[in-house]
Amino acid sequence: MSEHILHLTVNGEAQHVLVEGRKTLADMLRDDLRLTGTHLGCEHGVCGACTVLVDGAAVRSCLMFAVQAHGSQVTTIEGIADADGGLSAVQSAFRECHGLQCGFCTPGFIVSIESFLDAHPDPSDEDIREGISGNLCRCTGYQGIIKAVRLAAETRAATPQDMSAPDDAVSDARVGA
Amino acid sequence: MTAVAGRYVGQSVKRREDARLVTGHGRFVEDVAWPGTLHVAFLRSPIARGRIVNLDVSAALAVPGVHSVLTAADLNEHAREWWQNMIGKDAPMPPKRLLAEHDVRFVGEAIAMVLATSRYVAEDGVELIDVDFEAETPVLVERAGFEGVAADDANLVHPEWGSNVAQALPGPMGPGMPLDNPALEAVLASAAHVVTETFTQHRYLCVPMESQGINVRWDRHRERLEIVSATQSPHEVRSCAARLIGINDSQVHVVADDVGGGFGQKMFPATEELAVIMAAYRLGAALRWIEDRNENLIAGGHARNEDLTMTVATDESGKILGVRAHHREDIGAFPAYAVGSSASSVGMYLPGPYGFGEYFFSSEAVFTNTCGRVAYRGPWMMESVAREQMMDVTALAIGMDPLEFRRRNVVTPDQLPFTTSTGLVYETVTPQATLEQAAEMVGYDAFRAEQAEARTHGRLLGIGLSSYIEPSVGFGIMGAEQVDLRIDYDGSVVATTGSGSHGQSVETTLSQVIAETLGVDIDKVVFTQGDTAVAPFGSGTGGSRTAAVYGGAAREASVLLRNKVLAIAAEVLEASSDDLDMDLGVVAVRGNPGATISLADVAAVAYAGYTILPESIEPGLDVSFRIRAPMFMFSNATHAAVVEVDPVTGAVKVLRYLVSEDCGNMINPMVVEGQIAGGVVQGIGGVFYENFVYDADGNPLTTTFLDYLLPTAAEVPTIEYGHIVTPSPTPGGFKPIGEGGAINSPAALINAVRDALTPFGARVVSQPLGPQQIVDLIKGPASSAESI
Numbered sequence: 001m002s003e004h005i006l007h008l009t010v011n012g013e014a015q016h017v018l019v020e021g022r023k024t025l026a027d028m029l030r031d032d033l034r035l036t037g038t039h040l041g042c043e044h045g046v047c048g049a050c051t052v053l054v055d056g057a058a059v060r061s062c063l064m065f066a067v068q069a070h071g072s073q074v075t076t077i078e079g080i081a082d083a084d085g086g087l088s089a090v091q092s093a094f095r096e097c098h099g100l101q102c103g104f105c106t107p108g109f110i111v112s113i114e115s116f117l118d119a120h121p122d123p124s125d126e127d128i129r130e131g132i133s134g135n136l137c138r139c140t141g142y143q144g145i146i147k148a149v150r151l152a153a154e155t156r157a158a159t160p161q162d163m164s165a166p167d168d169a170v171s172d173a174r175v176g177a
Numbered sequence: 178m179t180a181v182a183g184r185y186v187g188q189s190v191k192r193r194e195d196a197r198l199v200t201g202h203g204r205f206v207e208d209v210a211w212p213g214t215l216h217v218a219f220l221r222s223p224i225a226r227g228r229i230v231n232l233d234v235s236a237a238l239a240v241p242g243v244h245s246v247l248t249a250a251d252l253n254e255h256a257r258e259w260w261q262n263m264i265g266k267d268a269p270m271p272p273k274r275l276l277a278e279h280d281v282r283f284v285g286e287a288i289a290m291v292l293a294t295s296r297y298v299a300e301d302g303v304e305l306i307d308v309d310f311e312a313e314t315p316v317l318v319e320r321a322g323f324e325g326v327a328a329d330d331a332n333l334v335h336p337e338w339g340s341n342v343a344q345a346l347p348g349p350m351g352p353g354m355p356l357d358n359p360a361l362e363a364v365l366a367s368a369a370h371v372v373t374e375t376f377t378q379h380r381y382l383c384v385p386m387e388s389q390g391i392n393v394r395w396d397r398h399r400e401r402l403e404i405v406s407a408t409q410s411p412h413e414v415r416s417c418a419a420r421l422i423g424i425n426d427s428q429v430h431v432v433a434d435d436v437g438g439g440f441g442q443k444m445f446p447a448t449e450e451l452a453v454i455m456a457a458y459r460l461g462a463a464l465r466w467i468e469d470r471n472e473n474l475i476a477g478g479h480a481r482n483e484d485l486t487m488t489v490a491t492d493e494s495g496k497i498l499g500v501r502a503h504h505r506e507d508i509g510a511f512p513a514y515a516v517g518s519s520a521s522s523v524g525m526y527l528p529g530p531y532g533f534g535e536y537f538f539s540s541e542a543v544f545t546n547t548c549g550r551v552a553y554r555g556p557w558m559m560e561s562v563a564r565e566q567m568m569d570v571t572a573l574a575i576g577m578d579p580l581e582f583r584r585r586n587v588v589t590p591d592q593l594p595f596t597t598s599t600g601l602v603y604e605t606v607t608p609q610a611t612l613e614q615a616a617e618m619v620g621y622d623a624f625r626a627e628q629a630e631a632r633t634h635g636r637l638l639g640i641g642l643s644s645y646i647e648p649s650v651g652f653g654i655m656g657a658e659q660v661d662l663r664i665d666y667d668g669s670v671v672a673t674t675g676s677g678s679h680g681q682s683v684e685t686t687l688s689q690v691i692a693e694t695l696g697v698d699i700d701k702v703v704f705t706q707g708d709t710a711v712a713p714f715g716s717g718t719g720g721s722r723t724a725a726v727y728g729g730a731a732r733e734a735s736v737l738l739r740n741k742v743l744a745i746a747a748e749v750l751e752a753s754s755d756d757l758d759m760d761l762g763v764v765a766v767r768g769n770p771g772a773t774i775s776l777a778d779v780a781a782v783a784y785a786g787y788t789i790l791p792e793s794i795e796p797g798l799d800v801s802f803r804i805r806a807p808m809f810m811f812s813n814a815t816h817a818a819v820v821e822v823d824p825v826t827g828a829v830k831v832l833r834y835l836v837s838e839d840c841g842n843m844i845n846p847m848v849v850e851g852q853i854a855g856g857v858v859q860g861i862g863g864v865f866y867e868n869f870v871y872d873a874d875g876n877p878l879t880t881t882f883l884d885y886l887l888p889t890a891a892e893v894p895t896i897e898y899g900h901i902v903t904p905s906p907t908p909g910g911f912k913p914i915g916e917g918g919a920i921n922s923p924a925a926l927i928n929a930v931r932d933a934l935t936p937f938g939a940r941v942v943s944q945p946l947g948p949q950q951i952v953d954l955i956k957g958p959a960s961s962a963e964s965i
C-alpha cells in the first residue's frame with residue numbers, strides 16, 4: 001500500500017501524519033490523531049455523524065480520503081469549544097434544549113450547525129429543518145435539536161463575540177467558508 | 178404539573194451526560210483503543226440458503242497483516258451454553274452457532290472471521306476467502322406466503338428443529354390466557370355487529386446511530402476476560418460470555434461507557450460478538466469488532482414484520498362484547514432471544530385500555546431464511562398497531578365516529594381496579610382522561626368541520642387517535658434491581674447500579690431521585706453504571722423500567738441511608754433523629770438552627786469516630802436496596818395525529834402530533850418528553866419511510882441509508898404534550914415511559930391517513946405508506962372491512 005506524509009492543521013495544531021492512500025479522513029482523525037469525537041454512523045455519507053470542517057466547509061469525513069486534506073485547516077468537534085472548555089453557543093443550546101440523548105450523532109450535528117449558522121445567522125424554522133436534514137438522529141425526534149438551533153442563533157445574535165472562533169486557525173477556516 | 182415538585186424530582190434538571198458528549202469526549206466502544214488489538218471482519222453469506230461446498234482461507238492468510246482466519250471448525254465446538262439471564266435457561270431455543278457450519282441460513286450470516294492489524298487489512302482478507310455454495314430453495318414468506326412456509330416440511334430453515342413453525346399458541350401463556358373460549362363463539366354468533374380485518378406491519382429496524390461493537394481481551398495470567406461493549410446490559414454480556422466459554426461470571430469484567438442508542442438491538446450480545454469473545458479467549462488475544470452500517474442493516478437483527486387478524490363483536494350501541502385475534506410473525510433464522518416471538522405479550526396486552534369482554538388469542542411464528550428478530554422498542558407493539566386500527570375500522574363499519582367508539586369502550590375511573598380479558602389488573606391508569614385531553618388539545622370536533630370544508634376544495638385532511646396501556650414487566654431479573662449507595666469519607670455520595678443507559682439520561686434522573694430523597698446537593702452524587710466490577714447484578718436498561726424499578730430502588734436505598742445519617746447525627750447532636758432534617762447535605766435540629774452537622778462530619782464519625790456510637794449502629798455509611806417490583810407496571814397515553822395527503826403525489830404531511838400521557842410522577846419532565854418524541858418519530862419513520870425489503874430469493878435490497886430511509890428533521894412536526902399525573906403505588910410513584918412513543922404512534926398515523934382517504938373507501942391495512950402506496954390506495958378498487 002502506498003503511504004503518504006500528510007501535513008495539515010487540526011484544531012489549530014500542525015499535524016504530520018503518515019497515512020495509506022486509501023485511509024479516510026475520518027479514520028485518520030480517529031485512529032492516528034485519536035480525535036474520537038468524530039463518529040462513524042454509516043460510512044457512506046448519509047448520516048452526517050462524521051461531519052468536520054475542512055477549510056471552513058462542513059464535509060463528511062467518511063467520504064474524503066485523508067490525503068485530500070493535505071495542507072488544509074480541519075476543525076473537529078474537539079475544536080469547537082474554546083481552549084478553556086467554554087462551550088460554543090450551539091453546544092450550550094444542545095444541553096439547554098435536550099438536543100441529545102445517546103449523544104452519538106451529536107458531534108456531527110454540532111459541527112454542521114456551526115457551519116449552517118455561519119451562513120444563515122437568522123434562520124426561519126423551515127431553514128433550520130432543511131439545514132439539519134443532512135444529519136440523522138435516532139433518539140430525539142429532532143425536537144430538541146431544532147429548538148437548540150433556534151436558541152443558538154438567538155444567542156449568537158445577542159452576543160457577537162460568540163461568532164469569533166476559539167483560535168486563529170478555526171477563525172481562518174470560517175472566514176474561508 | 179407534577180404531583181411531586183421537589184428541589185430535583187419533578188424538575189427539568191439539565192443532563193450531566195451532556196458536557197462530555199457535546200464536546201466530542203464521550204467514550205463509545207469504538208473510541209477504546211487497546212495496544213496490540215486485532216481487528217475483526219466477517220465473511221458473510223451472499224445467499225439465503227445453501228450448502229457450503231468449499232471454504233479456502235489460504236489466500237486471505239497470505240495477506241500481510243492478517244493474523245489468522247477462523248471458521249466454524251475453529252470455534253463452534255467450544256461453545257458451551259447460550260441462554261440469557263433475561264430469558265432463563267429453560268426457554269425453548271432454536272439452533273445457535275458462532276459461525277455458519279456446513280450450510281448458510283440467511284444473507285449476512287457470518288461464515289469466517291479475519292483477524293488483522295486493521296479493519297482495512299481484515300476486509301482485504303475477507304475478499305480473498307474462496308467460498309462456494311450449492312444454493313437451495315430459500316424459505317421465505319416473500320416467496321411462499323406465510324402458510325406456505327409453515328407447511329413446508331421439505332425445506333427447513335433449521336433441520337434440527339423439524340419444522341418451520343417456531344411457536345404456536347394457545348399454550349401456557351400466562352394469567353388468564355385460555356386454550357379456547359366457547360363463550361366467545363356464542364357472542365360472535367349473536368352480536369349486533371361483527372367486524373373482521375387483518376393488519377400487517379412490515380419489517381423495520383432499531384437502527385441505533387452507533388452500530389454494535391465489542392472489544393475483548395483475555396488475560397491468561399489473571400484468568401480474566403475484559404470486555405468493552407456497546408450494550409444495554411453489561412451483566413447480560415458478562416453472563417453470556419462466561420457461559421459461552423465455560424468460566425465464572427466473576428472472571429468476566431464488562432464495561433459499557435457511552436452507548437449510542439440501542440432500542441432493543443443491544444439487549445443481548447450479537448452472535449458475532451459471541452464469536453469475537455470466543456476467539457479472544459481461544460487465542461489469548463485482544464480483539465475488536467465494530468459492526469459497519471451494512472452489517473447492521475442486513476444482519477444486526479430485524480423487527481416488526483407480522484400481521485394480526487381481529488374479529489370484534491359489539492352490541493347495537495357499540496359496546497365491545499368479544500374479540501378474537503390471530504397473530505402471525507416471521508422471525509427470521511436466528512432470533513436474538515428465545516424463539517424470538519413476542520406473541521405471548523401481544524396476546525396478553527391486546528385489550529389495552531378497553532373492556533374486551535370474551536376473548537381468544539392464537540398465534541403462529543415461523544422461521545425463514547432472513548435476518549432474525551431482535552427486540553425493538555415495544556417488541557409486542559403489534560397489539561396497539563392492530564387494536565387501535567381496529568377501533569377505527571370497527572367504528573367506520575358500524576357508522577360511529579372513532580372517538581365516540583373509544584369513549585364507549587375505554588376503561589373509566591369507576592371501573593378501577595380493572596381486570597382485563599387477559600387477567601391483567603389496572604389500578605392507577607387513566608385512559609379516559611388521556612383520551613379526553615388529547616381530543617380537547619387537538620380540537621377534535623372543530624377538526625371535523627375543518628376537514629369537511631377542506632374536502633370541498635379537494636384537500637385531504639385526516640385525524641387519527643391511538644390509545645394504549647404501556648406495560649413494563651417486573652418479573653424475573655427485570656423485577657429486582659439493586660442500587661448500592663454510600664457516603665464517602667469526604668461526604669460525597671456514590672451510587673452504583675446495574676442499569677445500562679444508552680441515551681435515557683439515567684445518570685441524571687437517578688441522581689435526581691437520590692439527591693432529593695437523601696437531602697444532598699445533586700452535584701455531590703457520583704453515579705456509576707455500566708461496569709460489572711462495581712455495580713450490583715442488574716438486567717440493564719430496557720423494557721421501560723428504569724424510572725419505576727431502578728428509580729424505586731434508588732429511592733428506597735436513599736431512605737435507608739438517610740435514616741442512618743440521621744441516626745448518627747442524632748448521637749452527635751444529642752437529639753432524637755425524629756427531630757432532624759437533612760437538606761443539601763447539612764443535618765439540622767428542627768427549631769434549633771444553630772445545631773447542625775455536615776454530611777462530611779457525619780461520615781467522619783461513621784468511618785473513624787464510630788466509638789461514640791452505640792453498638793446498635795454499624796460503622797460506615799453504605800447501604801444496598803434490591804427492590805421487588807410488581808409483576809406488571811402500567812402507564813397510559815393517547816396520541817392524536819393530523820395529516821394532509823396530497824392526492825396527486827401521495828405525499829403525507831404530518832400537520833400536528835400530540836401526546837397526552839400519564840407516566841405518574843415525572844422525575845424529569847424534559848427527559849420524559851424527550852423519550853416520547855424519540856419514540857413518536859420512530860413511528861413516523863416506520864409508517865412512512867422505513868422498510869427493509871427482501872426479494873423472492875432472500876436477497877436484501879435495502880442495505881444502505883440511501884435505500885433504508887430514516888426520517889430527518891424535515892419530516893417531523895413539532896410534538897405537543899399533555900401530562901396527566903397519577904402516581905403509581907411503587908416507591909416514588911414512577912411509571913414506564915421509554916417505549917410508548919414508538920408503540921402508540923404508528924396506529925395514530927395510519928388512522929389519520931385512513932381518515933384522510935375515507936372519500937376513496939381505501940382499505941388502509943399495511944405500511945409503509947409511501948407516496949406510491951398512497952397513490953395506489955387512492956386509485957385502487959374501493960373495499961372496506963367486511964361487516965355482518
